[in-house]
Amino acid sequence: QVHQSGSGWSPVYVEENLGVMSVGFLLSSPDDAVIWRGPKKNGLIKQFLRDVDWGEIDYLIIDTPPGTSDEHLSVVQYLSAAHIDGAVIITTPQEVSLQDVRKEINFCHKVKLPIIGVVENMSGFICPKCKNESQIFPPTTGGAEKMCQNLNVSLLGKVPLDPQIGKSCDRGQSFLSEAPESPATLSYRSIIQRIQEYCDHHQCQEEKMI
């Protein structure tokens, strides 16, 4: 449930230092569909960006739907006065995914959104029984690695498939805490560290300029 106060909408706190806002909280039933055209979506996104009282936070992560349309344009436009550190772009290894991600990278260039880097998700699966690796989503054209080289963007890391990830998400639990030894956890942590380093580095640069 989302509460309103004088200072705006309160995020829903998962933990003391993790707050979330989503249209999901505004729907009364799990069957409710948000069947809105662009302008109405833009209106809510504006409200979300303007009216949520986050307080003092170190990071605001904006999760977006797939594509390069209203939601993406609106987020970038409404945040143009604030400072967006950059975008993290997620792909899977196969060309069918990469071909859309190249468009997303072009979108970022077009709207002058810096790219922190690309994450290759669902990158290989290690059978829990025989420990052999299978490339379920094969990187037939070199995967994210080759694409990043070609387009001169950073590859932040590759996250392998792990059945526990889906389970944790479905149960609303932290995968990183539930499966601290998983290769996926190690991957996530390394990616997160690189993102933090990028943000710290760029913040320093900005402070120097001021």
Place this chain on the structure above:
Amino acid sequence: ERSNLAGVRHILLVLSGKGGVGKSTISTELALSLRHSGRKVGILDVDLCGPSIPRMFKVQDNDVHQCDSGWVPVFVDQDKSISLMSIGFLLEKPDDAVVWRGPKKNALIKQFVADVAWGDLDFLIVDTPPGTSDEHISTVEALRPYKPLGAILVTTPQAVSVGDVRRELTFCKKMGLRVLGIVENMSGFVCPHCLECTNIFSKGGGEELAKHAGVPFLGCVPLDPQLSQSLEEGRDFIQEFPKSSAFPALSHIAQQVLDGTLQQSS
């Protein structure tokens, strides 16, 4: 003047609440399966931001030509039994992003629905982007006069995906679109080395949802690296890999669609 959809016997949409669950894969394999039963099939790809269909048939470099009645769809081979239309064919460069707001997307979708000279088809499959927004509203409204057969909803097994597909079911209800059934995709993976089955994205959510919502369950399609590979290479998985793990489920989905249309005519 005869409409471009007058020769199309059955129209069906492939929808999902969620991205990345395999709509385009299911659309492609359904078309290939129907072709193998001797049907003529068209695919209309209305995913304007992430058009995957041309590549899945290895015709991504093809151009679209105009004729008197409108756009000529792209045939995937000499056989001319599968034809496609997608914004993918209209882009100057494949990496060009289509950064359009709703109204411009709606205008192109109206054109795609009205102005493609499909000729005579047994089935027109409409592949959609994820969600319940402009593309979906416009597509359903534009197709309404042609009385689509209905929609196939694709989900992966886990709750997070099923949760979005519940909303897609509401969309169908509100838009008066019949639900032909739910497909549970990426349902289990059989290790090719030791044959152990792992439910990477959990299992059963799609089937449960179908039961809960009172719609047909069309089956579980397992993760199959040979299927992913075929799509990457634009190959005919149904023709070339009948022994592969995803084949039985995919053929069964097509058979149910065919049985459904027979029921409808009788």
